Amino acid sequence: MPKKAERLRECCLTRQSKPVSELIRFALGPDGVIVPDVDAKAPGRGVWVSLSQKAVEEAARKNAFARALKTKVLVPPELALIARRRLEERLLGALGLARKAGQLITGATKVEAAVSAHEVTALITASDAAEKGRDKMLALLRSHDPQGSVAHFEFVSSDQLDLALGLENVIHAALVAGAAADAALARAKRLARYRDANGKEDGTL
Numbered sequence: 001m002p003k004k005a006e007r008l009r010e011c012c013l014t015r016q017s018k019p020v021s022e023l024i025r026f027a028l029g030p031d032g033v034i035v036p037d038v039d040a041k042a043p044g045r046g047v048w049v050s051l052s053q054k055a056v057e058e059a060a061r062k063n064a065f066a067r068a069l070k071t072k073v074l075v076p077p078e079l080a081l082i083a084r085r086r087l088e089e090r091l092l093g094a095l096g097l098a099r100k101a102g103q104l105i106t107g108a109t110k111v112e113a114a115v116s117a118h119e120v121t122a123l124i125t126a127s128d129a130a131e132k133g134r135d136k137m138l139a140l141l142r143s144h145d146p147q148g149s150v151a152h153f154e155f156v157s158s159d160q161l162d163l164a165l166g167l168e169n170v171i172h173a174a175l176v177a178g179a180a181a182d183a184a185l186a187r188a189k190r191l192a193r194y195r196d197a198n199g200k201e202d203g204t205l
Contacts, residue, residue: 009048012068013059016050023048024056024083024194026065033074034065036083038090045069051193056080087191088156092164094184095124095173099165103178106165108133111172115140115150122151122185124173126158137172153188155195 006019026034026049027042037046047068049059057080059065066073076082098104105114114120115137123141125134134154141150161170175181 011050011055012047012064013049013055013062018048018050020048021190022051022193024051024087026079026083028069028071028073031074032072033076034079035076036079036086038083038086051190052196053080053084053194056083084191084194087187087194088160091184091187091191092156092160094180094187095161096164096166098175098178098180098184101178101180103176103181104165104184105174105176106167106170106172108137108172111137111174112140114174114176115144118144119176120150120174121177121181122153122175122188124156124161124175124188125152125154126156126161126171127154128157129154129171133171151185151188151192153192155191 006021008017009020009023009025010017011023020040025037025040025042025046027037028045028047029035030044034047035042040046047065049056049064060075060079065075095104099106105111105120111120111123115123120141123137125137138152141152142148156164158169158171161173162168165173175185
């Protein structure tokens, strides 16, 4: 159920009203092209779709954007992938801010220590991490978090993490308590929900 103060918008595909946290906005550019507006701040006319790559693909295929806006629109052939990349960019930017705030730990040894101390709010593993190292870290997390309350995400590569954090060879990272970390976690959950075929905010754990 949406929070009392949370705005509701209608998904142009299903016509269902949902809280904006469960939707992604697309804006109509001056050239008539539909573009992702992942922060919902672009001026002008916009349309909302359920926060799911599958839903965006279907909305594009069924011409839902044009029907909702009641005008002809140009839909890029890879609109759903473009939206996914924008969500990834926002996540990486938020992770960079969390690191500057001292709320993102990197390096296997430091992350392991934070997990053991129950300081971690989310674990991030590079998508190209070695299976052995990944499994070792996840086993440690499960042993200290048997209820699965700590989210785990692994959908950005080591190169992407390196660039976002200004570091080299980032494989394991962990968010700890703080406002910047909370913002990054919210971004990660939105991306996870978008990527998941069922529109869930689950990580990969």
